[in-house]
Amino acid sequence: MAIKDWFTRHNGSQSTETSSDAMETRQTIENPTVPVSAENFFAYFGLNNVTLPHVTVDNALRVPAVWAAVAFMSRTLAALPLHAYRDSKKGPQKISGKLEAVIHDSPNDEMDSFKFRQWFWQQVFTGGRGLAWIERTPQGIEALWPMDPTKTTLKRVGMKVVYQFDGKEYPSADVIDVPFMLRPCGLRHYGPISMASKAIQLALAMNDYGSNFFAGGGVPPLALEGPLPAGPEAMARAKADIKRSVDAAKEKNEPVFPIPAGYKLTPVGLDPAKGQMIEARRFQVEEIARTYQLPPVFMQDLTRATFSNVEQQDLHFVKHLIGQWAEALEGEMNLKLFGRGNSGRYVEHNLDGLLRGDFMSRMTGYATAIQNAIRTPDEVRSLENLPAQGGEAEKLHIQGATVPLGMQNTTAKPVPANDNKQDNGTQAA
Structure with a gap:
């Protein structure tokens, strides 16, 4: 049965058509200004604002x-x-x-x-x-x-x-x-x-x-199936009755609630x-x-995270995201602060903080940097917010005896293994 015929039979609505442009004039239950046609079907049920x-x-x-x-x-x-x-x-x-x-x-x-x-x-x-x-x-x-x-x-x-x-x-x-x-x-x-x-x-x-x-x-949302009452006031009372039943069941935590005979509620x-x-x-x-x-x-x-790929995502984050945005700001600041021809001054982010890792990994990296003359001990101490020691700690060191760089080939005077002589050269008693 067409929607037009259904409402005409149940509500006494009148439908008129013109032969030229087939325009229809209909009156709905709830809103007389909304025509009940196929393209306005959802608007009839109040769903036109979806x-x-x-x-x-x-x-x-x-x-x-x-x-x-x-x-x-x-x-x-x-x-x-x-x-x-x-x-x-x-x-x-x-x-x-x-x-x-x-x-x-x-x-x-x-x-x-x-x-x-x-x-x-x-x-x-x-x-x-x-x-x-x-x-x-x-x-x-x-x-x-x-x-x-x-x-x-x-x-x-x-x-x-x-x-x-x-x-x-x-x-x-x-x-x-x-x-x-x-x-x-x-x-x-x-x-x-x-x-x-x-x-x-x-x-x-x-x-x-x-x-x-x-x-x-x-x-x-529920749809009411059954013989719909005629007129907007009767429809409003039916909707109110159903709503009260649902609300009462929710308040009392009851899984079943009554509805009028001959009707059926269907989820929408x-x-x-x-x-x-x-x-x-x-x-x-x-x-x-x-x-x-x-x-x-x-x-x-x-x-989809695992112990291994989370660490790789961390590296990806620094290399392919944060590093790029840091470079964007650095380039803009260097151009605008110091000018196009400047070559002596610049601003730069330090990304080392994002790659610090846990304590053991950090200490291992520091040790490798010191032993291979990459960082001085004082530079490492400053990264850990520790005070500088000065002296030998300011110099680069190389692995071996871990001595200051440039002194690794210095040979000390050999000492005999069994030297029993006194300072004057005589044999000790």
């Missing part, structure tokens, strides 16, 4: 996988030691003074280095761009100040890029700019959350469905188990991990 949620940075961070990825990566990059160096005949030397204070200690009067860089990387891994203004004085670099990427616009003036923020314009030479990925125009960018919006939408929808399902006591849709909700939610973690090229183990997904 859409995936809109994705913004704020609601994307409510997905645990997105939150974990952004928080973990931003904190890791912020925790890396960052110093300024100057080339010399003896090799790289740390720069002291105001420049080191700005880069390593506190970029400005309101933020320390960790807080500033954590904020910076959070903008990169959410909206897709991190910006900071370089304050200069005649004496040099004075401070680095954050610029809200959502309130900054970019434009080209000739061949130069200009940043407009807070009513002012800043030349690109004074702005540190690290985009997640640039668009072909070279100005606009792609953001990870916007590009992964479909995967995040599914994760949000599953979160909402799961919370609504369990908030309702695990009872899925699938329950979480049949819909493979657990598997789907785990897959969304993998999808979001792909967005950031982040090994799943760092998002607390240990499904």
Whole structure:
């Protein structure tokens, strides 16, 4: 029986058609403004608003996988030691003074280095761009100040890029700019959350469905089968009766509840188990991990983790992810802080902290470095935050007798095994 005929017979609704465009005028039980046709069937039952949620940075961070990825990566990059160096005949030397204070200690009067860089990387891994203004004085670099990427616009003036923020314009030479990925125009960018919006939408929808399902006591939406009452008021009373029965059964923890004779309740849709909700939610973690090229183990997904491959994922994380983003910031800071022609000064992260390993592995590595003249004992002590000893500990050593480098071929005067002579050469008694 056609839907039109069913409602005409049970509710006395009238249906009219025109010969020209076959337009129909129908009146429904609940909403007279919604025509009951095949394409509007779900709207008749109040399901016309079934859409995936809109994705913004704020609601994307409510997905645990997105939150974990952004928080973990931003904190890791912020925790890396960052110093300024100057080339010399003896090799790289740390720069002291105001420049080191700005880069390593506190970029400005309101933020320390960790807080500033954590904020910076959070903008990169959410909206897709991190910006900071370089304050200069005649004496040099004075401070680095954050610029809200959502309130900054970019434009080209000739061949130069200009940043407009807070009513002012800043030349690109004074702005540190690290985009997640640039668009072909070279100005606009792609953001990870916007590009992964479909995967995040599914994760949000599953979160909402799961919370609504369990908030309702695990009872899925139900469809009432049987002779439907005529009129909106009668239908509302029938729905209210069924709802009271379901709520009463949930409150009393009873598995059975009565319904009127001649009616049947049928679940609408699938329950979480049949819909493979657990598997789907785990897959969304993998999808979001792909967005950031982040090994799943760092998002607390240990499904396929073993003792051996977790360590390899750790190396992958440093070599193919953190190392790349560290290089992106270093290159931008070296260009904007010191200029294109600079070759003597530079900033650099120290990635050794991410590869420290356990105590025994660290000590073995230190011993190998000292015995092969790679590090001095004092350099190793500084890595462990121990005070320098000076003297021989400042020199490179080589394995053998583990003596200072350059002294390994020095031969001491041999001493006889049975020397019984006194100092004057006579035989001792």
